[in-house]
Amino acid sequence: MKKYCVLLICINVLCALVLTFQAYAGTGIWDTASGGTLPPSDSEYEEGGSSQDEVYLPDENEKRRVAITFDDGPNASWTPKLLEGLKDRGVKASFFVIGEKAQANPNIIKQMYEEGHIIGNHTYSHVQLTRLSKEAVNEEITKTSKVIQEITGQDPLYVRPPFGSWDEEYENSIPMIPVMWTVDTLDWKSKNVDSIVNRALKGTKDNSIILLHDNYGTSVEGAFRIIDELQKKGYEFVTVEELLLE
Numbered sequence: 001m002k003k004y005c006v007l008l009i010c011i012n013v014l015c016a017l018v019l020t021f022q023a024y025a026g027t028g029i030w031d032t033a034s035g036g037t038l039p040p041s042d043s044e045y046e047e048g049g050s051s052q053d054e055v056y057l058p059d060e061n062e063k064r065r066v067a068i069t070f071d072d073g074p075n076a077s078w079t080p081k082l083l084e085g086l087k088d089r090g091v092k093a094s095f096f097v098i099g100e101k102a103q104a105n106p107n108i109i110k111q112m113y114e115e116g117h118i119i120g121n122h123t124y125s126h127v128q129l130t131r132l133s134k135e136a137v138n139e140e141i142t143k144t145s146k147v148i149q150e151i152t153g154q155d156p157l158y159v160r161p162p163f164g165s166w167d168e169e170y171e172n173s174i175p176m177i178p179v180m181w182t183v184d185t186l187d188w189k190s191k192n193v194d195s196i197v198n199r200a201l202k203g204t205k206d207n208s209i210i211l212l213h214d215n216y217g218t219s220v221e222g223a224f225r226i227i228d229e230l231q232k233k234g235y236e237f238v239t240v241e242e243l244l245l246e
């Protein structure tokens, strides 16, 4: 009789344990215990082919910014097409224009300005500044700024020296901020859309400055693909001013 009672108690305890486990499983407590760390169901990440091994970093994705910049324009054929595509995509770019080309295409400069792009100085005749006298350097820069000022009513604040050739001493007499780049697409060299896009996507990270030239059709087509791809990855396109000042 005593043995029978002990057996009965054991069976009862086992039943209670099984029932308790079922109750927890039924409420889903086990399923959601790690719910806070699981990625939300987001089509962007699923479509991107992300595997479970990849780390989900929503904050980084939201904050990534990039500036797209165009040198050597404006170009009467390609710059208007570029401006149209930038407008369609809601992107503000930064243009470093050549003074003599700006003078020949004032309407394009005006449109750039009115559409909120940054217009920077890329010298008057695209010369390597470090090969010039101090006076000639000043003339190349001030002549270009004057052209831009006469069209837009605003003096440009940013300068990009051709070939990246700059001497900090210039800043004593030229009150401008030099802006270089961090991602060189070599668009002028390859004139190949795939190569331009691949170089840009491979090199871009948060706060990158991409260098392109708006005087080639391949560069304009490449720019649109770069923008579309990086926007899909969560990048926000800003001007160099926004990137440098914020």
Ligand SMILES: [Zn+2]
Pocket: 071, 072, 122, 126, 162, 163
């Ligand atoms: Zn240039």
